Amino acid sequence: MTAEAATAQPALEVRGVSKLYGGLRAVADVSFTVAPGEVLGIAGPNGAGKTTLFDTITGHTIATEGEMFLGGTPIRGTKIHHRCRLGLARTFQHPVAAETLTALENTYLAASFRRGREGRSRSGDVAAGRAALQLVGLEHQAMTVASLLPVYDQKRLMLATALATNPSVLLLDEPFGGLNPNEIDDTVALLQRLRGGGLAIVCIEHVMRALVALADRVLVMHHGAELFLGTPDAMMRDRQVVEVYLGASGGGAA
Amino acid sequence: MSDLLLDVRGLRAGYDRAVVIHDLDLAVEPAKTAVVIGPNGHGKTTMLRAIAGLLQPWAGEVTLDGRRVDGEPAERIAGLGVVHVMQGDGLFAGMTVEENLLMGSFLGSSWRGRREALRRVYQALPLVEEKRAQKARTLSGGERRLVGLGRGMMRPARLMLIDEPSLGLAPVAIEAVYAALADLRKESEAAVLLIEENFTHVGGIADVVHVLEAGAIIRSGSYAELSTDETIVQTYLGALPEAGR
């Protein structure tokens, strides 16, 4: 990540975001920025507040405090669909799509709300939808109804519909969960290509091998708060991270 | 072979066609404590839910005391002496602590027997007795784990399945939970199958440790052997840290 990319307008800025359920602080005062083309990994044990943090950014849950900016524009309080049209796309932990529609109908619908779409032209939207399917290698499944797709294809379709909205920031919730090794490698290669095109990516993941290969920086969360924010190498040497993951002795590591 | 309390062979399970557990074998001897560790997202809870009957396994055999139980509903498996302390806490939020504990002995014998079990749990876990009249939803994370554990102790068990007791707890709360676990093991001769993401606390209670990665057991051994084993670090941190070598 070159120097000037850091000083340019961050694609996504999160400042002091918290989420409280009664007395429980699911997310506690988390802040970070992601520059265009940068990949930020989010790690941490179960119950650390990762998905809840995502939900506050995308609007599926209301943040109790804190501000969020997408390419400089504040998005706190805006509706979910507005945030998407401004360039924020997300995937879900479980592959989900409009299951009675075909793959192409799914990406067409998403493409019809894509960022920077000029004029109402159905053929333009259909073409954008087909392009998104090609990006993830699903063009051969264009006419298949989503519920009939195998699980890996459903995961790729969910990614395709996110990309069809031409996002500037892509939030991924465990994209590698349940994938076998070469499926992981394909997905990592695809994400590397996308970031090359200037897409900012924030990725929650447990599969460390993939996260470490992909992320420029990693935010480790524990009890809803930031435990560590830095490069993957520094993460592996950080005493606190190793303790939370491995416990005191940390095996042969620290 | 038949002297095994729990014998899992070729277990295969998952959600909505997403396979999470691939061909898993696991054995637990009577009165012994087996611990299964592994990073999140690799199927620990799914394995436990399949054994407990909350999830229908797609393939494989689960034998308890020599009797096939895979495919049986959770309520019948519970009847065979299996106590399942669930992830998070699985408490009944709208009911008081004492009501939760009484539910633990739903399969218990008489009214008097349940009162006796209640007295025993209060003696073992004074904090739980202190909070007995409070609604479960008002408890903190650590308190909920202790009540969950206490509820598990309310009826005699052949096998206890315990799901990540230290999940999301502050260190001091983890100490209290593991201390209670250690006492429990001393006085009851139930076998324990415990899954945990955090590796260090299990030292005191684990007779054997298994490492679960990507839905299958990849290594087994005593706590001492595994704590210096490099594959553990590999599984957890994805790559061997240069500095550590």
Place this chain on the structure above:
Amino acid sequence: MIGGLGSLTAGRWLLIGLGVLIAAVFPLVYTNPYYMTIIVTAEIILILNISWNFILGMAGVWNFGQLAIYALGAYGSGYIMLHYTSVPVAIAIVLGGVLSAGISFLLAIPTLRLFGIYTSLLTFSFAQVVQYTALNDPHLGFSDEGLTGGSFGYPAVPGLFPDYGQEAYLRAYYWVCLGVIIASCFAVAWLRQSHLGYALRSARDAPAYTAARGVDLRAARIAAFVLSGFLAGVAGALYLSFNQSFTTSQMGLTPMSIDVTMLVIGGLGTVTGPIIGTAIVTAIQTKLINYPGWTLTVLGAALLVIVIFVPGGFVGLFSRVNRRISTWVSEGDEPPPGDPEPDQRLVA
């Protein structure tokens, strides 16, 4: 071009053309007044069912107030026919539809703030208020027969073909209703493949996902309410015009249960479903006319069997791949406290 009317194969077009032809020629061949009256009434009920199928089946909004909207269309157009005789009856019927569309819009605003069973309860309550208000209306004292004529029935209105002989009258209404049916079927088929149609079907299958892909769920569903309300209003106006009266017995539990059975048997959410369902149930009703109680027993049993054992139709359509995500569709709907990462536990 995805889907769209163009995607219908030549065979399908031939079938549709043949069906329309047979339907059009039918009254020239068959003129028994008793059965023709039943058929025209069935046509009007079919128009109502097409409108209900669009909001309930395609948009996936649990609206149980459709019969009240249908009735308000009748009362609205009747009022115009009675008090503004200069307005041609056909316009009055359309205005009845416009009135119902407006009321559906007003009903949509509160309904779409609710989730799950509460949508059904709110719309069901709306229908009860309309029914009981109309029932007691003659005692309201506006004028001796009130606005709706209550259970005695709306006062006689001229209707479309006031001076036709019985046979010509039946045939004229048959063709008018047939025209409305064909137009609304094509409209629904076109809508289903339109941008709005895809948005509605996607919102029905997975609300949280669809909102995250840029669809304004509220706006799309309000549009569905208004369109289905208009068609229901036209159906109500046609019923009043054809029968020269409209009683509150058109609303209420019994007619609603018959209509739901028609939709379910025909296959909810499909374009042809209402046609098949209305035809089958009307045939059953006519056959069992002289065995009181048998009709609804058979229909009740049929409804139960089909909903439970026919995975394809109704049951499969309302699948919630992951109900937990879809209940978080809009802000403010928080997961139960003390359960910060419900999704995390699903995998491991």
Place this chain on the structure above:
Amino acid sequence: MTDVVAILANGFIYGSIYGLVAIGMTLIYGTLRILDMSQGSMVMAGSYVGWWALAEHGVNALVALVLAFIVTFILGTATELVSVQPLINRAKEVDLEMVTFITTFAVAILITNLALQHFGPFQKNVPVIVSGHVELVKGVTISYHELTMAGISIVLMGSLGLFLARTRWGLAVRAVAQDLDAARSMGVPVTRLYPLTMGLASALAGVGGVFLGGLYFASPTAGDQPLLFALIVVVLGGLGSLTGTIYAAYLVGLIQAFTEVRYGTTWTLTILYAAILAILLVRPYGLKGSPSEARL
């Protein structure tokens, strides 16, 4: 002055009977998370049992009530097994809450029309449980039948509350309502508990049916009005909240008594449903209900 006494007395009577019918619906929603639309037809069934036992066979009142309890208990259990249980194990592909609104509705149609065929469409007079009446204040009389109805309703509601709070099976019902998986791992036999819960709820409505039969009559449509009133009470009280249901029942009873005295019986349902519309606009989950609190 007499109006106030009449309103309070009638309100108390109506509130008790609506409470009895509605509490069954809340019990079912609390445990099964479904709205049982067949509850009205259970009231109708109860009124026919009352007619059969009291009018046809001159059985004594208590036996008639017990008989109604048993008959509707069996009917309710059968309803669950036919219209809900087959759908439960398909929870993945089916929206249980919505579809059972239709299937229980279908059962109501079925039972209503079976009664229509068997007993004919004409209203049947059901003798009162106990005859005679008492004059509270000049011009305001309450029949002993109504008083016993209110009394027994309160006793039944009270014992349901005690059952849920104190007994082993009562705790199990509440546990199932709050965390199904946890309850199953305690050994609670859920596949038996669901039908029995629906049976119990229907039995309460059945007993209510005998009383309502005595007040009005037994007929195939005897269940429609009670269903509409029970829906109002359940929505007002917040689905799944027992105490909310009891408060709402007496509130609805008072409103009905008030409108009857002031405007005559015609406008009662209209006003009540208008109240429901207003409530749902302001509090989308009913007076006491809220998403996470819909627990017993």
